C-alpha cells in the first residue's frame with residue numbers, strides 16, 4: 001500500500017462535473033461588459049456558454065462562486081483589455097491561476113467578479129544561458145517542474161500539489177519540501193510582468209517599480225495581475241529520498257503524542273546532524289471509519305532528504321526514530337527528482353488535474369523555537385479529548401519552516417509584503433467532507449471544529465504567531481486577515497501602494513487590501 005503525506009484530498013475520491021447545458025450565443029447577462037470584451041476581441045465565457053460549468057466550477061465545492069464573466073486571455077493584451085472593460089463597467093476583478101485558493105479567491109471569492117482565467121498563459125521557458133525560467137501566470141506547479149527539468153535539469157522550490165497555480169502560490173509564499181534548502185517560491189521571483197488596474201502592462205523588478213515588486217510579492221491579489229514570472233532555478237538533485245512513517249501508538253494518549261512531537265522537534269533542531277537537505281511535516285489524521293463506526297487516527301512523519309538512501313539510512317533515520325514507538329507502516333525509497341515530486345502530489349502525478357471536493361482550512365504560523373509542552377498538550381488534547389469530530393476527515397499538518405540550517409528564515413522580512421520569517425512550524429489544518437458533498441451538505445460544525453483547533457494552538461502560545469496567506473481562512477474578517485497575513489507595518493505600506501495603483505479597488509476579494 002502506498003502512503004503519502006498530503007494524501008487526503010485524493011484519498012477521499014473525486015467527483016465529476018455535470019454535463020454541459022444552456023447553450024446560447026451572444027450576450028446573456030451583462031450586455032455592456034460583453035459588448036466591450038467582444039469589441040476588443042477578448043475570448044470570454046458567460047453563464048449561457050455551453051461549457052460554462054467547466055470553467056466556473058470551483059475546486060472547493062464548499063465555496064461555489066458565480067462570476068459575471070470568465071475571460072480566457074491568450075496574451076497579456078487580452079488581460080489588459082479585460083481589466084479595462086471590467087473596471088469601466090464597474091466590475092471587480094480577480095485572476096485565476098490554479099484555482100486552489102481555499103476561499104475560491106481565484107473565482108473572486110464572492111459572486112459577480114470578472115474572473116480572468118490564465119490557463120492559456122501556461123508556457124515555461126528556461127534560459128540555458130542564465131538558468132532563469134520565464135513562467136506564464138497561469139502555469140501549474142507540476143507542468144512547470146516538468147518543463148524546467150526537461151529544458152535543463154533545473155528545479156524550483158514549490159508546494160506539493162501539481163495542480164496548484166504559480167499565480168496564487170508564488171505571490172503569497174509557496175512552501176514545499178525543498179524550501180528549507182532553497183527558500184519559498186516567492187524567494188525565487190526575480191522579475192514580473194504585470195497588468196495594473198488601469199490596464200497598463202509593466203515590468204517589475206528590484207530596480208524597476210520597486211514598490212510594486214515589494215507589494216506583488218505577498219499581495220498580488222490586491223495589486224495587479226502577473227502575466228509572467230521570471231524565476232531563479234537550481235540544479236535538480238539527482239537523488240531524493242521520500243520517507244513516510246505512520247504511527248498509530250502515538251495517538252493513544254495526549255501524553256504519548258506530546259512526547260513524540262517533542263522528540264521530533266528536538267531532532268529537527270539538532271544541528272549536529274540535520275541540515276537544509278532534510279525536510280518534513282508531522283501530520284495528524286483523524287477520520288470516521290464507516291465500517292467500524294469509530295475514528296481512525298494516525299500520526300505520520302513524512303518528508304524528503306536531498307541525498308543518498310545510504311546516508312539517510314545511516315545518519316538520519318536512526319536518530320529521527322529514536323525514542324518513538326515502532327512505526328505501524330513505513331515507506332522509504334530513493335527516486336529521481338521528478339518521481340520524488342510526483343509521489344508527493346495528491347494524485348501521484350505531476351499533470352495536476354483538477355480535484356473537486358468540499359473543504360475548509362486554516363493556519364497558524366508558530367515562531368521559533370516551536371511548541372512547548374503546554375502548547376502541545378492543548379493541541380493534542382483538542383484532537384484526542386476535545387469536541388467530537390463532525391462527519392469530515394481532519395488533517396493537521398505541522399509543516400517545518402525552521403529547524404537546523406533552514407534557509408526560509410534567512411530572507412530579510414523587509415524585502416517583500418510577506419513578513420513570515422521567523423517561523424518554526426506552520427500548522428496547516430484542513431477538514432474535508434466525503435466526495436459529492438457540496439456547499440449545502442458541508443457540516444457548518446466542521447468549520448467551528450477547525451476554528452477551535454486553531455484557537456487551541458493559539459491559546460497561551462509562548463511565541464509569536466500569525467497566519468499563512470496561501471492558506472486562506474474564510475472565517476477571518478478583512479481586518480483579521482490583514483493583521484494575521486501582513487501585520488501593521490506591512491499593511492500600512494500596502495495601503496499606500498494600493499491607493500497609488502488601484503484607487504478604484506478593481507482587484508478585490510473578501511480579504512484583499514483596501515486603500
Ligand SMILES: Cc1cc2nc3c(=O)[nH]c(=O)nc-3n(C[C@H](O)[C@H](O)[C@H](O)COP(=O)(O)OP(=O)(O)OC[C@H]3O[C@@H](n4cnc5c(N)ncnc54)[C@H](O)[C@@H]3O)c2cc1C
Pocket residue numbers: 009094095096097098099100101102104105106107118137138158159160161163164165166167168169171172173174175176220221224225226227346470471472509
Ligand atoms: C490541494 C491543495 C494543496 C496545497 N498544497 C500547498 C503546499 O504544499 N504548499 C503551500 O504553500 N500551499 C499549498 N496550498 C495552498 C496554495 O498555495 C494556495 O491556495 C495558492 O494561493 C493557490 O494558488 P492558485 O493559483 O492555484 O489559486 P487561485 O485560486 O487561482 O489564486 C489564488 C489567489 O491568487 C490570485 N492570483 C492567482 N494568479 C494570479 C496572478 N497571476 N496574478 C495576481 N494574482 C493572482 C487570485 O486572484 C487569488 O486571489 C495547497 C492548496 C490546496 C487546495
Ligand SMILES: *[C@@H]1O[C@H](CO)[C@@H](O)[C@H](O)[C@H]1NC(C)=O
Pocket residue numbers: 041042043074120
Ligand atoms: C486563443 O487561443 C485558443 C487556443 O490556442 C485559440 O483557439 C483561439 O482562437 C485564440 N483566440 C484568440 C482571440 O486569439
Ligand SMILES: *[C@@H]1O[C@H](CO)[C@@H](O)[C@H](O)[C@H]1NC(C)=O
Pocket residue numbers: 119120122123124143
Ligand atoms: C497549456 O494549456 C493548453 C490548454 O489550455 C494545453 O493544451 C497545453 O498542453 C498546456 N501546456 C503546458 C506546457 O502545460
Ligand SMILES: *[C@@H]1O[C@H](CO)[C@@H](O)[C@H](O)[C@H]1NC(C)=O
Pocket residue numbers: 266267270271272273319
Ligand atoms: C544530536 O545528534 C547527535 C548525533 O546523532 C547526538 O549525539 C546528540 O545526542 C543529539 N542531540 C540531541 C539534543 O538530541
Ligand SMILES: *[C@@H]1O[C@H](CO)[C@@H](O)[C@H](O)[C@H]1NC(C)=O
Pocket residue numbers: 437438439440441
Ligand atoms: C447539493 O447536494 C444536495 C444533496 O445531495 C442536493 O440535493 C443539491 O441539489 C446539491 N446542490 C447543488 C447546487 O449541486
Ligand SMILES: *[C@@H]1O[C@H](CO)[C@@H](O)[C@H](O)[C@H]1NC(C)=O
Pocket residue numbers: 196198199200500501
Ligand atoms: C496607469 O498607472 C500607472 C501607474 O500608476 C501609470 O504609470 C500609467 O501612466 C497609467 N496609465 C494610464 C493609461 O493612465
